[in-house]
Amino acid sequence: MRIKEIVLSKATIPVLLAGILGIAAVLYAWQLPPFTSSVQTTNNAFVKGRVTLIAPQLPGYVVSVPVSDYQHVAKGDVLVQLDDRIYLQQIAQAEATLQQQQNVLANFEQNHASKQASVDLANAQLTAAEAALANAQSASSRSDSLLASGISPQSAADVVRQALVQAQSSVAQAQASLSIAQQNLALVDAGLPALQGAVKGAQATVELARINLSNTKIVAPVDGTLGEVTARVGQYVSVGSQLTSVTPPNTWVIANFKETQMFGIAVGQQVSFTVDALNHAKLTGHISEISPAAGSEFSVLKPDNATGNYTKIAQRIPVRIEIDADQPLSTSLLPGMSVEVAVDTALAGTAAPATH
Structure with missing residues (x-):
């Protein structure tokens, strides 16, 4: 009986050890006590760059x-380089239209001067007619006095009165001519904004044609x-x-931390990361920006948590990491490379406050 107990105890030891190791592995994987750490890590991180698509x-x-x-x-x-023959002809056509509109605008000055001369002539004619009317009115007054005293015959008075009526008619005619000349001048002046607008429109068409021509050279x-x-x-x-793309040399890292890891992460903290493509070489950087919202808020199709059964899923918060200068391997980083990031939140007290 005692031999069986000894054998049983020897068989139980490996099982107990395996159980203890299993529990320890679970606690370590979930960073539960006694394996809690101030270092937050994530492999949901990638090198980013400003890749410009050319079209x-x-x-x-x-x-x-x-x-x-x-x-x-x-x-x-x-x-x-695209075929530019059509756009060269569009420039020639637009420049010809511009020249035509500029000529029309130049003719405006001559037309304006001609109409102004007509107004000046009508003014002079009106002044002459008014002077003749004044003389006829004086003659008519004298003729009436002579007729009343019997010195002048009626026939002479009729001639003077006829001259007065003719002078009055000449004044009315001169006033009408002046009014017509002034209206013609105003009509010409009213067309100036339209002519100026046509020139500006033609200039814009020429500039647009030149822009189109320049766009044939990508x-x-x-x-x-x-x-x-x-x-x-x-x-x-x-x-x-899409014809090709251009990628500038400057790069940075975007690390997507779980929301449960964000406590203690702040702008300014030092970060270390390893790059898979560089044989897990270690580089350093610092947090420069923290996203103002979880990544799900920026997705095209946002989850609707108000319907159906709800399953809580830890959200990810994007964090931008600027790569420290003077690191030889930093020039080998290419956008899209996978990295693993580690942040020591115990240093949060020395970091700048989180900003977006």
Whole structure:
């Protein structure tokens, strides 16, 4: 009986040890006491960069592709050249229309001067007619006095009165001519804004044609390295067709921490991370920004937690990490690389407050 108890106890020891190790592994995996740590880690982290997709702003046939895949380019280098013959003719047409509108506007000055001269002439004619009317009125007054005294005959008085009526008619005619001349001048002046607007419209058309011509030459917006060049000579491309991409050399890391890990993480904290593609080489950086919301809030299809059965899932908070300078391996980081990030939240007291 005692031998059986000894055998049983020897068989139980490995089972107990296995159970203890299993429990310890679970506690360590979930960072439960006594394995709690101030270091928060995540492998949901990637190198990011400003990858710019290159696409045409107008349709056309590709006539030249002077670059190749993964080539380094400088800002302003030509990447793709589209057929520009149509846009050259559009510039010529627009410039001809502009010249025509400018000539019409130049003729306005001559037309305005001519109508102003007509107004001046009508003013002079009115002044002469008013002077003749004054003389006729004086003559009529004298004639009436002589007729009343019997010195002048009635026939002479009739002639003077007829001259007065004719002078009055001449004044009315001169006033009408002046009014017509002034209206003609006002009509010419009223057309000036329309002529100026036509010139500005023609100038805008010329500038638009020049912009379209410049857009046939697709250039690199920044210094960087090209991705795959999909443009081919003779290919017809439409607006928005992806031709290639340009990636500048500056990179950073986006680490998506669980919300349960965010306590103690703040802007300014030092961060260490390892890069899978660099044989798990270790680099350092610091937290520069913390997302203002969980990643799910920025998704196109947001979860509706108000319907159906609810299952609680720890959300992820994106954290931006700027890579420290003067690290030789930092130049080898490429956007999309996987990294593992570690932050010691025990140093939160020395960090700057969290900002977004």
